[in-house]
Amino acid sequence: MLKLNQVAIKYEDKRIIDDVSFTLEKGQIGCVLGPSGCGKTSIMRAIAGFKEVASGEITLAGKQVASEGYSTPVASRNVGIVFQDFALFPHLSVYQNIAYGVNDKSGSQLTDYVSNYINLVGLNGHASKFPHELSGGQQQRVAIARALAPQPDLLLLDEPFSSLDPELRTSIAADVRHIIKQNGTTALLITHDQQEAFTVGDKIGVFNNGYCEQWATAQALYHKPASEFVARFIGEGSFIKGVVSKATENRHALIHTALGQFESASSDNLNDNQVVKLLVRPDDIVHDDASEHKAKILERAFRGANIFYKLNLIGGEEYIYCLAPSHHDHHVGEAFGIKLALEDVVCFPV
Amino acid sequence: MKYIKTIVFKSYQGKLSTLALFLCLLASVPLVSIYTSFSSFNSQNWQHLVETVLGEYVYNSFVLMTGVGTLSAFIGSSLAWLIVRYDFVGRSACQWLLLLPLAMPAYIIAYAYTGMLDFSGPLQSTLRESFNWSASDYYFPEVRSMGGAITLMALVLYPYVYLMARVAFQSQSQSLEEVSKVAGKSSLQHFLRISLPLALPAILLGAILTMMEALADFGTVKYFGIPTLTTGIYRTWFGMGDINTASQLSALLCTFVFVLLFLEFSSRKTSQAYQSQGAAGRSLMSTTGAKSIGILITCLLPMILGFVIPFTQLLSWSLAYAQNESISQFIELSINSLILAIIGAVSIVLFALTISYAKRRVPSKRMNVSSRFVSLGYAMPGTVIAVGVLSPMGWLDQQINQLTLAISGETVGLVFSGSIFILIFAYLVRFSSIAIQHTDAGLQRIPNSIDEVALSLSKTPQHTFFNIHLPLIRASVLSAILLVFVDILKELPATLVLRPFDFNTLAVKAFELASDERLIAASLPAITIVLVGILPVILLTKTLDKKDY
Numbered sequence: 001m002l003k004l005n006q007v008a009i010k011y012e013d014k015r016i017i018d019d020v021s022f023t024l025e026k027g028q029i030g031c032v033l034g035p036s037g038c039g040k041t042s043i044m045r046a047i048a049g050f051k052e053v054a055s056g057e058i059t060l061a062g063k064q065v066a067s068e069g070y071s072t073p074v075a076s077r078n079v080g081i082v083f084q085d086f087a088l089f090p091h092l093s094v095y096q097n098i099a100y101g102v103n104d105k106s107g108s109q110l111t112d113y114v115s116n117y118i119n120l121v122g123l124n125g126h127a128s129k130f131p132h133e134l135s136g137g138q139q140q141r142v143a144i145a146r147a148l149a150p151q152p153d154l155l156l157l158d159e160p161f162s163s164l165d166p167e168l169r170t171s172i173a174a175d176v177r178h179i180i181k182q183n184g185t186t187a188l189l190i191t192h193d194q195q196e197a198f199t200v201g202d203k204i205g206v207f208n209n210g211y212c213e214q215w216a217t218a219q220a221l222y223h224k225p226a227s228e229f230v231a232r233f234i235g236e237g238s239f240i241k242g243v244v245s246k247a248t249e250n251r252h253a254l255i256h257t258a259l260g261q262f263e264s265a266s267s268d269n270l271n272d273n274q275v276v277k278l279l280v281r282p283d284d285i286v287h288d289d290a291s292e293h294k295a296k297i298l299e300r301a302f303r304g305a306n307i308f309y310k311l312n313l314i315g316g317e318e319y320i321y322c323l324a325p326s327h328h329d330h331h332v333g334e335a336f337g338i339k340l341a342l343e344d345v346v347c348f349p350v
Numbered sequence: 351m352k353y354i355k356t357i358v359f360k361s362y363q364g365k366l367s368t369l370a371l372f373l374c375l376l377a378s379v380p381l382v383s384i385y386t387s388f389s390s391f392n393s394q395n396w397q398h399l400v401e402t403v404l405g406e407y408v409y410n411s412f413v414l415m416t417g418v419g420t421l422s423a424f425i426g427s428s429l430a431w432l433i434v435r436y437d438f439v440g441r442s443a444c445q446w447l448l449l450l451p452l453a454m455p456a457y458i459i460a461y462a463y464t465g466m467l468d469f470s471g472p473l474q475s476t477l478r479e480s481f482n483w484s485a486s487d488y489y490f491p492e493v494r495s496m497g498g499a500i501t502l503m504a505l506v507l508y509p510y511v512y513l514m515a516r517v518a519f520q521s522q523s524q525s526l527e528e529v530s531k532v533a534g535k536s537s538l539q540h541f542l543r544i545s546l547p548l549a550l551p552a553i554l555l556g557a558i559l560t561m562m563e564a565l566a567d568f569g570t571v572k573y574f575g576i577p578t579l580t581t582g583i584y585r586t587w588f589g590m591g592d593i594n595t596a597s598q599l600s601a602l603l604c605t606f607v608f609v610l611l612f613l614e615f616s617s618r619k620t621s622q623a624y625q626s627q628g629a630a631g632r633s634l635m636s637t638t639g640a641k642s643i644g645i646l647i648t649c650l651l652p653m654i655l656g657f658v659i660p661f662t663q664l665l666s667w668s669l670a671y672a673q674n675e676s677i678s679q680f681i682e683l684s685i686n687s688l689i690l691a692i693i694g695a696v697s698i699v700l701f702a703l704t705i706s707y708a709k710r711r712v713p714s715k716r717m718n719v720s721s722r723f724v725s726l727g728y729a730m731p732g733t734v735i736a737v738g739v740l741s742p743m744g745w746l747d748q749q750i751n752q753l754t755l756a757i758s759g760e761t762v763g764l765v766f767s768g769s770i771f772i773l774i775f776a777y778l779v780r781f782s783s784i785a786i787q788h789t790d791a792g793l794q795r796i797p798n799s800i801d802e803v804a805l806s807l808s809k810t811p812q813h814t815f816f817n818i819h820l821p822l823i824r825a826s827v828l829s830a831i832l833l834v835f836v837d838i839l840k841e842l843p844a845t846l847v848l849r850p851f852d853f854n855t856l857a858v859k860a861f862e863l864a865s866d867e868r869l870i871a872a873s874l875p876a877i878t879i880v881l882v883g884i885l886p887v888i889l890l891t892k893t894l895d896k897k898d899y
Contacts, residue, residue, distance in 0.1 A: 050528065075534040087525030090624040091547050101533030132623050150533065 001026040001186040002047070002154055007056035007066075009042045015054070015210060016042045022205055022215040024154075029180060029187045031201030033194065035233070038207045040190045044156050047188070048081055049074035061153040080147030080185075084159040086139050088131040094118065094142050095127040101150040117145040121179055136164045137172050144176065148183055155180065155187040161196055173199040194234060206230045222281075228348045231279050238320045239277035240313075242347060246272040255347060258316050259293050259340040264347065279346040282308065282323035291337035295320070297330055311338065363712045370708030373701055374720035377727065380738025380779050384604060387597030387741070395595040399586075407582040407599075411565060411606065413496060414503075414578060418564035421504035423557040425652050426511025427549065431541075432649055434519040437634035438642040444649045446891040449513075451506040451656035453883030455840045455857075457569025458876045459502050461864040462660035464573070465667070467493045494574040503564055505656035510563075511556030518552035518621075519545065524632040551621035558614045565606060566731030568843035569861055579603045580843065583733045587847070593740060600734040607729045661880060667873035680874050687839055687855040690770060694777045695835040699827060701778060702785035706793050707819075711801075711811065721786060728783035732843035735776045739848070743767040743775070768850055776844045781837050785830045792826025793819065829889055836886050840879055 002024040009017035016039040024030040032040040045051040047058055049071060058066040060079070065072040080101075088097055099114045118127055121141035131139055140160060147155055160176070161169045177200045180187045189200050197204045198218045205215040206229070214226040225231035242255035242262075253270045254261050257278055264270060295311035298319060307329065309322040314335060322338065330336055429448060433441065451459075467473055467490075474490055477483065492498065522545060530540035568580045579599060587596040637645060671677075705721050727735070743766045751761040766772055796819060804814040820827075842857045849858065856875040863872035 048528075048532065050531075074528075074531045079532065081528065081532050083525040083529070085523055085525055087523055087529050089526065089529075089544055089548075091544075100529075103534055130623070146529075147532075 001028075001061060002030070002188065003057075003059040004043075004047075005057045005059070007043075007046065007058060008054045009039070009046050009051060010054040011042075017046075018210045020056070020207075020210075020212045022203075022212060024186055024188060024203065026186050027181075027184055028202045029177065029189065029200055031189045031191065031197040031204040032207060033191060033197040033201075033204050034207030035192055039210045040192075040207050041158060043207075044081075044158055044188070044190050047154070048079050048156055049077050078150075078153045080150065080152035080155045082140070082143045082147050082155070082157045082160050084162055086131075086143040086163075088139055088142055088146075090131050093128050093130055094123060094134070097131070097142055098145045098149050100146060103150070114149065117149050120148070120183060121145045122175075137168060140164065140172070140176075141179075144179060148185060153186065155185045157187065157189045159191055160189070161191070161193070169193075170195060170199060176200060206233055208233070223344045223346075225279070225346060228277070231346060231348070235281060236308075236321055237279055237281045238318075239348075240280055240318050240320060241350075242276050242278040244270045244272060244274040244276060246270075255345065257340075258313055258318065259338075262340075262342055262345045264345050269349075270347075275350045276347040277350055279348075280320050280340065280342075282321040284340055284342050285311070285320060285322035285324075286339045286341045287322075287324050287328050287336060288339040289337045291339045293338055293340075294335050295322075295338050296335045297332050300330070300332060302326065366704075366708050367712040367714065367717060370705050370712075370717065371720055373704060374724050377701075377724045377779055377782060379742050380735055380776075381604070381726075381730070383741045384597050384600045384734065384738045387594050387601065395586075395590065395592050396598065399582075399595065399599075403577060403582060406577050407579045408602070410496065410571075410576055411578040411580070411603070414499060414567075414571070414576070415561045415564045415606070417496070417500035418503045418507060419557040419561040421500060422508040422511050422560040423553055425504060425508040426513075426556055427515040427553045429508070429512050429649055429652065430515035430519055430549075431545075432645055434516060434632070435635055436645055437636045438645040440646045441634075444646065445894070446887070448649065448653050449509045449887050449890060450653055450658075450884070452509045452890075453880050453887050454506045454657055454660060455569070455842075455879060455883070456503050456506055456563070456567050457573060457842060457861060457864075458664070458880060459506055459656065459660045460499070460570040460573050461860070461869055461872055461876060462663045463498070463502060464493050465869040466659075466663055496576055499570055499574050499576060503567065503570065504560070505652060507560040507563055508652055508656070510559045511553060514552040514556035515549055518549035520632070522548055522632070527632075548624055551617045551624060554617045555614060555621065558610050558617065562607065562610055562729050565603065565610070566733075566843075568731070568733055568846075569857075573861075573864060579606075580731055580733045583737060584843070584847070587737065587740075593737065593744075596737050597741065600737045603731060603734055607731070611726065611729055661877070664873045664877040664880065667870045668877045671870050671874055675871070677874065683854055683856060683859055683875065684878060686853065687857075690773065690855060691835045691838040693770075694774050694781075694838045695831045697774055698778050698782055698834050699785050699789070699830045702782055702789045702830060703827065705782075705786055706789035707815070709790070710793050710798075725783040725786055727779040728781070730780060732776070732780060732841060732845075733847065735779050736844040736847035739772055739776050739779070740767065743772050767848075770850060770853070773845060773848050773850075776848055777834075777838050777841065780841070780844065781834045784837065785834050788826045788830035788833070789823065792823035796822055832889060833886050836883055839882055 004023075005021050007017060007020045008015060020043065022030070032043055034040050042051060046053050046066060047060070049065065052071045053066045053068065055068045057064055060077060063072075064070075065077050089100070092100065095114055095118070098117055099110060102110060102113065105113050115127070118124060121144055123138060123141055123145070126134065126138065131142070134142065143160075144155075144157075157176075161173055164172060173196050189197070191197055201218065203215060204218055204221055206213045206221060208229045213230045214221060216224075216226075221230060221234045225234060231237060240257050240259065242257040244264075245254045245256065253264045255264055255276060255278055259280075262278070270276070294314045296314055297309055298312050299310040301308040303326070305326060306323045307326045309324060309330075310319055311322050312319050328336075433445060433448075465471055469485070469490075477488065477490070478485075481488075493502075526544055526548075527540055530544060535543070566580065568584065571578045572581050572584070579602065583596050583599045583603065586592055586599060705724065709717050709721055730738075747764050747767050750765055751763070754760060754762050800818060801811075801814060804818060805811075809817075839855070840857060842861055845855055845858055846861065849855070854862075856879050860872045860875040860879065863869070863875075
């Protein structure tokens, strides 16, 4: 449904977005994830048509809508947008706001049609209320209904949860995903919050400084990050030093670390005796009293079901994080045995 | 020790709120006196009025008010839309130049244009000479007419609408326009369905302010010979000597004002509900070449007509006058005006400071309502206030004279009503609102926690006031004094009615000289008023700059 091919976007002479390509199938929800200033809003504006592309192509519903020197007008692109500040019209009621973009219906047909969308977002009975009479979450749902009513090919959501209460964000994000899926619309969410991305997106793109570092499912991003930035940005983790010993015929390259040796997934870019960083996630560290590797607790943070430890490997300077069930209650300064149970071996050159 | 401190504190609070409430009561005397005048209804005079001129007064006041409101709303909101939406050459200069007509009082621009465009003025004379016309050969619109009055007043009052409309348009988040684009609406559709309706409450608020000024105007309509309620009130008092009927006419005029105040109140509520929760601010559409210059000229046109042209005319007249005549009388006049304005401004700001401070230290519903009531004075026309203070002051003087007669066998004459005290009182009623607005705003910027910290450090409230509050609100106090100073200088109707014998101000002199068709002589005091009036415009511009528009 949406395809970006080597898209670059410039502001004045500076490249904000460089060589970005990804594809979103019909009915999928994609997510553009990245820290502030990585250019993710520019991508959204380019897809919507508010910004032209410097090079590359954007294709929407099979038609090319943007390329170098060409840009289909916004009104002809058939996209829907939910802005960060919702941008509801304060002087129009919920019904009138949603009906605003519906140009091809009138009379009772229009009333029924709009009522369906009011129902879809769960705002029955609020049709004649005005935006200032609604809560933040309700306003957001009106904004979504208004964007969906004209039946766009693509729904764009620009940081839609950032103006809502933090406690409600996860549950609201799940509701929004449900609404979009129920309506069958293809959608692209722009956000800097991982939890939102994980909750809402089928496919997530991690962006950094204008580049798309990886476009994959949340699972793949977490367990098989393609770059060190993605490994650091997604989830928590630390790196420990490892030395490579070369691949032989019957096995891949081995990485030797202070916590044992591990076989890498592929040895394409690993050389003999190369020093690498091995990614260790907190859930990869297992409490094992029988283990020969001991670690001393530097810091601890109670998290309810788990305790998050920062550990220092005895005999070394490296530190790692460990997420242990909270009945393993140890204090700062204590040491316990640990085992590194790596499912995915992820390493990067130093 | 603590017990004594509580007593001192409580009695201090008590004294402060009593003082403030008493002052508020004092300031509401005129309004009360006007409405109680209905108790001594003179049906004969009233009947005469109804049969002859009352209909005309009401009609003209109404037409003037609505005409000025509509025209200034149109000019002000169009300019605001252009400034907020487009980037054009000279835009930043335009933003403060547009405000200059605020310095030009309506009655002064009326003299200037009459002098220029009247039958015997330079424009028509030149036309007649060049084309060899006689009086009946051509048509030239009459400046001294209702149309002329409406146009000229709109030209100097549109900045009120402009300021409010600009804030309203500016605060509309850019996303709103983008939503319209995405929904396939054209720019015009967006303007008509979204931008304009959203800004309408603010535009209405500005228009109501201009309507109040139009309703209150005396100098222009008197000069143009248009009978309105304000001229009627003046005539009833000076012509018929009937203070009671004048009071009743004032009450009628006040009713108009209350309707406007009610409209203002409901507009304000709607305007608040329309507050966009979104990020305000928008990017400007750049324009080049002919379009850019076209917008610049459109924006400057009202200001050229409303300030530059009349100012230039006044300037040339004053220079001509100053060269030929002695200006010693003028200097004496100026000093009179300045002293009056300074005394008035300082007293009024002290009054405002007391009220604002009492509201802060001893907050109570009674205090808020009282100060709100006092603030209504800005809406009351000067003629009405003059009538409203005359009766009670006159009564007071009568009592004093009776007292002194009983004690020493002599009368002392008019102690209050014949002095500048009554003038200051009238100014207080009319201008305390603007002063209170500024002292309120200044004090509100100081969080209450500062007062509480000072108390916890064992400082008395008085100490805190002089050492903490006063220095912090210095800017607000000074701007309040400046604004009231200029307003007093410009004030005409109340001063005309209430001034002590043989006491003239710049405004009064300009009015009298112009009424005697001595426009050139009138130009000197007139231009002084305008020059002084530029100061608040500069202050306003600085305040707007700080708000980062």
